[in-house]
């Protein structure tokens with residue numbers, strides 16, 4: 487087996503990834519507190535931190551979207567069937583038999599077929615669903631007098647709150663799977679180190 491070092495994650499990408507991770511974790515914790523799922527700090531603090539983190543995440547995403555389009559990196563998320571079955575088979579059982587990963591990332595094709603789908607799902611479904619429902623809830627909450635009767639986009643308060651909560655649980659599910667998969671590199675910390683330094687170790 488030979489090992490090759492490839493530079494996969496550029497500086498902005500790593501900054502964007504880890505700031506996004508910190509903000510999403512803060513949003514999940516404060517969101518669960520606001521919902522009463524967890525305790526440990528007061529609800530007012532939860533609401534305040536949730537709002538600041540949400541605005542910071544939207545600002546970060548404005549820069550990230552600009553970066554993806556100006557660098558052409560958005561193409562990394564175009565769905566593909568290239569080795570999709572081999573990758574799915576690897577995660578289903580090859581990984582437990584110690585087989586080598588069937589996909590070797592390059593700077594032009596950083597993600598395998600399943601990663602592309604998972605990240606595209608986050609970017610075009612979960613994130614917009616959270617932002618649209620969250621902003622609508624925020625602007626309704628600023629106008630308490632019409633709160634019960636307001637229907638932004640023709641949708642009721644309850645439907646928006648459900649959409650926000652469902653999207654948050656989808657993000658929490660992504661998060662758990664993502665952490666598991668992040669630890670399945672050559673060593674448990676190999677992928678995580680790559681997202682810190684930019685350099686990935688490809689074993690072939």
Ligand code: HEM
Pocket residue numbers: 495499503506507508510511596597601605608657661664665667668677678679681
């Ligand atoms: C919920 C918060 C998070 C979101 C939305 C998220 C999202 C993403 C996205 C979109 C990518 C692809 C980036 C690219 O290819 O340019 C990625 C890669 C990665 N993330 Fe995260 N991430 C989150 C949290 C974390 C955490 C907490 C860890 C570490 C424990 C982590 C570890 C990694 C690693 C190692 C990669 C590169 C390898 C791979 O694609 O699996 N992420 N993440």
